[in-house]
Amino acid sequence: MRPFRYEHAADRAQALQLANGPREATASAHITAPIQYLAGGTTLIDLMKLDVMRPEVLVDINALAGQHGAIRADASGLHLGALARMADAADDLVVRRDYPMIAQSLELAASPQLRNMASLGGNVLQRTRCNYFRDPSWTACNKRHPGSGCAAMDGVNRKLAVLGASDHCIANYPGDFGVALAALGATVDIEGAGGRRVLAFEDLHRLPGDTPHIETNLKPGELITGFTVPAGPWTRRSLYLKIRDRQSYEFALTSAAVALDVEGGVVREARIGLGGLAAKPWRSHEAEAALKGRPLDEAAAHAAADAALAKAAGHGEATFKIELGRRTLVRALLQAHAMEV
Amino acid sequence: MADDAGRLYGKPEVRIDGAAKVTGQARYASDEPVANPAYAYLVTSAISRGHITGMDLAAAEAVPGLLDILTHETVGKEAKPPVGPDQKPTTTTLETTQVWHDGQIIAVVVADSFEAAREAAHRVVVHYAPETPSATFDSPGAEAEVRKTDEQHKDPAKGDAPAAFAAAPVKIDARYETPTQHHNPLELFTTTCVWDGPKLTIYEPTQTMYGLKAAVAKQLGMEPADVRTISRYVGGAFGSKGAATSRTVWIAIAARRLKRAVKLVPTRDQAFTIATYRAETRHHLQLAANRDGKLQALIHEGWEVTSRPSSYNVSGTETTARMYACPNIATKVNVVHADRNTPGFMRAPPDTPYMFALESGMDELAHELGMDPIELRRINDTQTDPVDGKPFSSRSLMKCFDAAAAKFGWAKRDPKPGAMRDGDWLVGYGCATSCYPSNIGPAAARLSLTPRGKAVIQLAGHEIGTGAYTTVAITVAGGLGLKVTDIQVFMGDSNLPPVPVAGGSNNAASTAHVAAKACEEIRQKLALAAVQNNAGIFAGADPSKLRLTDGALAGPDGRREPLETAVGRVAGGALEVHVENVPEGLPPDAAAGLYQGKMAMSRGTGRKDVTAYAFGAQFVEVRIHALTREIRTPRIVSAFASGTIVNPLTAYSQYMGGAIWGVSSALHEATEIDLREARYVNDNLADYLVPVNADIDHLDVIFVPEEDSRVNPLGIKGIGEIGIVGMNAAVANAVFHATGKRIRKLPIRIEHLL
Incomplete structure (x- = not known):
């Protein structure tokens, strides 16, 4: 951790003023930005202790x-x-x-x-939990040092992305x-x-x-x-299913966020997100489309899951997450369908 | 020895240090107040093999508050190389420019504050000449060699195992693997050093007060008498604090250079590389039996990773060869040198990985035979050590299986894999044998008793969370006929008489026997004085018939003389004795060695008279989701027979913690290694998984009564390690029962079952 200046913003106007300083680089979500907003600090302080982030100014916005x-x-x-x-x-x-x-x-x-x-x-x-990102003693990390490479690509990558990743980064x-x-x-x-x-x-x-x-x-x-x-007719019939190695205090290997508007067993609208699997918070319009107008049965759930993961690409240890992601979505859809609403 | 020392055994007793612990009064090493400390922060290597060619320190030196930077160049020659947990050569740190492993200590930054030290450490730029490292098994450049046998490690063998294996009608031939694991005690590997002229005091959490003292003295070329170690409480050790590590001498040297106390509290990720770990292992196991289940051959070969210079190994074949009656046994152990830190003790070091292989294999054999796995163990149970024919001092293995099976409801098990299901969840039952050798070492103690019936016992014992203070207090209270609250126990200071390393489950036996002996010596002195005093009520009586009970010296006829009289007769203030106990079978110089930090131990597998083990049976129910394959463990039942139980309350915690750790070991824990760079990757508590409360639901521990007068006079077998040993295989066996999939590599994860 490096020394930094701590600023306390009393309200939004002051926060914006403090964070939009005269310097070229003002506060931003980029890890190299010299000014960072501080709320709960549960990621930021962590990364500062690890020497991954070295902001010069923290603008405390908790008073907002x-x-x-x-x-x-x-x-x-x-x-x-x-x-x-x-x-x-x-x-x-x-x-x-x-x-x-x-x-x-x-x-x-x-x-x-x-x-x-x-x-x-x-x-x-919240930033990725990719171990190579969180430890600056690894030199190759395109997130920390653009152009330096991606140590995770052929490294320990069991938890990383199978959707939306690139040749430059497979962080989830x-x-x-x-x-x-x-x-x-x-x-x-x-x-x-x-x-x-x-x-x-x-x-x-x-x-x-x-x-x-x-x-x-x-x-x-x-x-x-x-x-x-x-608001929507699907929000009450919704759930978040999280699959992980232990039952609490762990990030998702895979997760499915599912909301269904079902009428007479037929899906009128579905809203589907996938977690743990992707480079960003992932909405699967493909899976939603696959379900629309269909009776929700196991076959439909599998079809939606296949659609959701159709473009998935595995890297080493993470490859199993493609199949696990499919199954997670199938289970979530069937569970949401069975909900008493 | 009087039996009275065991008078209070078997009754639950709350920890005498419990209130201090829960109110924050208990001082762990880094809590000890020292005047005006400077703070150290370690710089560790980012490569795992090669040399340091230079360091840029200017940016670090510019940090306000920076006091000193220790490097190879500034202090490398001031310490002799350390030794590993096996007392043989190990990896070095600042002594040379060589980098042996990832995260090796390469510099120590000292500053006025922790924050300044950390910042300066982050500003140190290191230049390396890296070489391609070898990470583990199968890595190019890793060097395998057959482990030579020595006093510690033999290769148990009998008959002609390959021929018997070839000839037998039913056999299994399988390979198993266990992962790298780190202890991750909550308390980090702290060190605080204070000099007073030529005398050094080290506050450091340790399981070996005298071992640490001797190791540091040797490395610094000092008289051991000038080194004092203090470790009153240890916040988790599990073997990780069982030997000296490299860091200590550098902190001592830093304090000497500054003429000021220096305190080091390293980080969690550094804990993965500056201390030890459980190395990954591989096993080739061949079991053969007749159709009636009687074993005909057992062949067990193991491979263990270690560092380049060290041949540290755990050799669990010593145990697997002894578990079941078998006429033909062959064992072998190999070590594989890689560019890694030297491994060390971790709960049941040999037994945990090796019994995973054997007990998985027994389950496979039972399946092959179409036999209940408990029955297979019953058929091959024995009261005689199958390797050398010595009797077991006692062996209640099948009693443990019967008690645990009844509690667990094993009878409800449908033996067919995949046959049991509850809704979306596949259900599996599994069980395995647990065991741990019974060890006892020499120990010394000082005990005093006042006329008012208060006793103080002092010994350099180790409270690593096990309840060691209370065990000693219970023994002294029993031995002197007092209440537990009348006893004060001082431990954790090398100025006190030595006891062995708190490892190998010897602590309760070693400390209880010396405490009991001290009590007996006091009783003898009081009894002798009482019978020789013509004015006393016991004048002329047989001193051997007088007992200390209920705060008095009592005769067989019920006459009682209060301690005030009995003790007052020989001492105005307090009667004090200093005693040494050397267990039967150990050489006479064992006590002398103790003072030099040497560990003589009467081991359960190395005795002339008997083979001594504690045994247990562990059962687990797993539930595996039919679709997403998460593995849950809703029920765990363990039964153990470990001879005399000193304090059932803390024993329960020990067993329970062991069983939970077994689940952790089977399903959660693994240190992930980057194979290209030979570096640990998941070096934090978010990514190195251990179970959370939600993962452990219903857990039962059964104490199977067992009296064993042969293991040692008080019948104490030790309980610290056994809890973890059987669970690994029990979980794997339950997973097989639930799914029909045999997973031979730990930890078992979702992806193995998809």
Whole structure:
């Protein structure tokens, strides 16, 4: 960990001012950015201790919880403030009833202590758990040092991506909540020096391509202030199924976020996300299309799973996740279909 | 020896140090207050083979608060090379420019604060001349050799095993593998060194107070008398703190250079490379039996990874050859040198990996025979060591199987693999034999008793979480006829009389026997004085008939003399004795060796009179999801017969922890190695998996009563290691029963069952 300056922002305006300094490089989600927003700190502080991130200034935005910490549902959908804690959203009774997928994605993540600290805005920006990224003594990591290579490609990579990876990076997106947001077609509210904008959550994260060090479409100095999950007839029949080696406190090997609008056994609409498997929070429009208008039986579930993983490519140890991903989605679809709603 | 020392055995007793531990009063090594410490941070190598050609230190030296940087150039000649856990040559650190393994200590940065030391360490730039490393088995450049036999390690053999194997009607021939594992005690490998003139005090969590003292003295060319080690509590050890490691002398040298206390608390990832680990193993096992299940041949060959300079190995064939009656036995062990740190002790070091192979093989053989796996073990049970014909001091293996099977509900098992199912979950039952040799070493202690009935016992024992303080207190309370709360126990300081390393499950037996002997010596002194005193009530009585009980010296006729009188007669303040106990069969110089940090041990497999083992049976139910194949363990039942149980409360915890660790070992734990670079990759507690509470549901431990007067006078066999030994195979056997898939490589994971 390197010395840094700690700044406390009293409100959003001050946060943006502190993070959009005179220097060329202002705060951004890029790991090399010299200014970083600090909320729960559960990823950032970790990576600073590991010497992976060396910010010069931290802008503490926890005081923005008053402005951007609410959890509210209305006819249009579910509004989640970026400073709401994971535990608050997971415990919210309306979220649990009307958006069970969201609640489950949160409560199946991390540990109670981390869920009490971590903010929703920070959560979606959680960085990959690729061991080669998290240990700077490995020189080859295109995320840390563009052009240096990818040590994971032929290394220990059991947990890494089989969807959306590139020849430059096979890191996977480790989070759960983001997968649920992607599946449900959420939007993300962003504030920057130039004002407010709204982005489809699916467009927040970028695929690695040949620039794996650029992980999101946030512009320098921008701050996530909240999320909106649109209401829909599928949100109550929804779940988040997480498959992992142990039953708690572990990242997903594979996960499936599934929401179904079923009428008379036939799927009217499906919303499907996949976690653990992909380079970013992954929505499978292919699987959704495969289900639309079909009775949900085992064959349909398998067809959807095949569609979802059709473009998957394995790397070494992670290859089994393609088959496990299929099975995870099949199981999640059948479980969602069997839900009493 | 008086039987009274065991008077309170078998009754649950809360830890006498429990309140201190749960209130934060217990001082672990890095908690010890020292004046004005400087803080050290280790720089470790990013390559695993090669040489250091130079270091750029300017950026590090510019960090405010930086005090010193120890490198090969500045201090390399100030320490002699260390020895490994086997007391033989091992990898070096700052002594030369050579890099033997990933994460080797190559510099020590010292600063006014931990933060400054860490920052400066991160600013050190190291230049290497790297060479292509060999990571493990099958890596180009890894060198295999047959392990030579010595005093420690033999290759048990009998009859003509290859011929018997060839001729037998039923056989299995299989290869098994176990992974690299790291202990990951919560307390890290800390060291704090303080000099007072020529005298050095080391605060370091250790399982070997005198071993550490001797090792550091030797490396620094000091008199052992000038080195003191203090380790009052250890926050988890599991073998990882059972031998001196390289770090200690450099911290001592850093403190000497600065003339100031220096404290090191290394990081979790450094713990993977600056201490030891359980090396990966491979096994070729051949078992042959007649159709009635009687074993005809057992051939077990093992391979173990070690570092380049060390031949450390665990040789678990010593145990597998002795488990079952078998007329033809052949064993062999190989070591494979790779560019790795030297492995070391980890809970049941030989037995855990080797019994995984044997007990998986027994399950395979039972399946081949169409026989219940418990019955196969019953048919081959023996009260005689099959290798050398000595009697087992006691062996209650089948009692353990019967007790555990009844509790588990083994009778409900449909033997056909894949036949049991509950909804979406496949159900499997598995079991295996557990065992661990019973060891005891020499020990010394000082015991005092006051006329007011308070006793203080002092010995350089090790509280590694096992309840060692309480075990000693229970023994002394029994021996002196006092309450446990009347006893004060001082341990964890090399200024106190020595005891052996807290390893190999010897601790309870070794410390209890010396404590009992000290009590007996006090009793004798009091009894002799009492009968020789003409004014006393016991004048002229037979001193051997007088006992210490309920705070008094008591005669067989019920007459009692309060301790105030009995002790007051010989001492105004306190009567103190210093005793040494050398267990039968050990050489007379065993006690002298103890003071020099040498470990003489009466081993369960090396005795002239008997073979001594504790035995157990472990059962587990696994549930495997039919689709996604997660493996769950909802029920675990273990039964153990370990002779005398000193404190059932802490014994239960030990057994339980062992069983959970067995599940962990079978399903979760593995240190992942980058094969190209020979580097550990998942070196943190998020990626090195151990079970969480949610993974362990219902767990039973059964104490099978066993009296063993041959193992040692108090009948204590030891309980620390046995809990883990059988679980690995029990889980694998249950997975086979649930799925029909035999997984011979640990850990068993989802991908093996898809």
